[in-house]
Amino acid sequence: MEGTIDGFRYGAVTPVAAYLMACLGGALGLRCTVRSLLGTRSWKPGWLALGAASIGCGIWTMHFIAMMGFRVVETRVHYDVGVTVLSLAVAVGVVGVGVFAVGYRGARPGTLAAAGVVTGLGVAAMHYLGMAAMRLDGEVRYDPATVALSVTVAIVAATAALWAAVTIRGFLASLGASLIMGVAVSGMHYTGMAAVSVHVHDAAGASWAGSPPTSLLLPMLLGPLVFLLLAGVVVMFDPLLILGEDREKRSVAVGRPSGPPRGTAAPDRAAAREPWHAPSYEGARSRRQ
Template sequence: MEGTVDGFRYGAVTPVAAYLMACLGGALGLRCIVRSLINNTESWKPGWLALGAASIGCGIWTMHFIAMIGFHVEETRIGYHVGLTVLSLAVAIVVVGIGVFIVGYRGTRGSLALAGVVTGLGVAAMHYLGMAALRLNGRIAYDPFTVALSVLIAIAASTAALWAAVTIRGFLASLGASLVMGVAVSGMHYTAMASVSVHVHSTTSSWAGDTPTSLLLPMLIGPVIFLLLAGVVVMFDPLLVLGDGDWNRTAKPQTPVTRPTAGRSWSRN
């Protein structure tokens, strides 16, 4: 029996909330990558890159499962496997981290393309691993063409985001890039969900586990708190809220002005 799939059970609430979380994670991640590139010799560079990767990974994962709260199949209840759900978060952070460190330490066009592919595949792997965590009284099928399209969108979005991180320095420009990244990542998710069809085994579901809301909402608390704390770190670093000109001015040493007077010279800062 073909199930009736609805990805917008709560209307625009879940898509908008998911988009905002994707933008938040993208904005924090991009600013952290930019911060790591200000001074390639500083010892804190790995920490900034790791924070950026975790922010992007948490943002994408949170976006996915907020959007999944609105996923509903009329003929059966839906649950989630906790282990696979947590594993999808780890995959998102680790694989995005590989891409971020590649572009952070190499920065060439070839490495940017490689990092974009790796990160995009990580985003896609997170999505479909999260879908594998679904538990329902039926079988989920995917349209191969739409799945391939969603993977291409993930790779394109990741490459564009990493390019923005190594190219754009201004705060407002990075903010705009994160908004575009949120559109791309959310678009990838809903493109992937358009490939889903559910074949229900019977009209009576024998599954009696937790509801998606009761399971997912507590699990989302941790990543959301992490993103808020990462936001605090970014806000309290002055170099992350200055533009190119301010960075250049802070990088130039002040030279004393020397003026001759009565056979001797004096300097004034």
């Protein structure tokens, strides 16, 4: 028989929390990518890796926070640990491919399109791999047209996110972009969930044994949540990210590249080439005479 699906078991709590996590991961990923463009080349891979991990963890935590509100009335739902962890690795790894591609090659149309497609497919794979981790007394089915729509939304969202990562510099602009990314990623998730139907095995009205999803998901979410908080601390207190943007704003305001502070005289190069000697006492006395 067809199962009764409820995707909002806790009302607006899980969708709002999931959206905020998607925004947090996107904001940290954007700021880390901006930081990779400001610093030396030796630090670039580290900042890009931190940005990719932040975006991937944000997407993954968004998915499973939203899944806490998912239930099938006729049967319990729980999750396979191995497949759930694998979905996290896929999220971080595939997002990393896209972030590194645009981080090193820039927002060229070809690079951006290829990286957006790869990253979008990876986000969709993470979503459906996370769905494959569900264990219930029934069979999960998908509507092909809605699945295709969710994959399209994922590709568009990923392409927009990668473009923003290498184009948008200011804090407020990055914040606005992260809010839009949160809408896109959450929209992809709930579009994919709209494709789901469950055929429950007949069990004479008995509920299938299994742990509730929160007993597994809450401990597993703790690690990525702590990582995102630590990444946020690193980004917030990085001096070059703050000073680099302030220097860039001052340069744009005066219409010239940044140089010595205003009011500081330029050094005399001719005088700098010859050593300076203090006047001797004998020379001063001869001039007075």
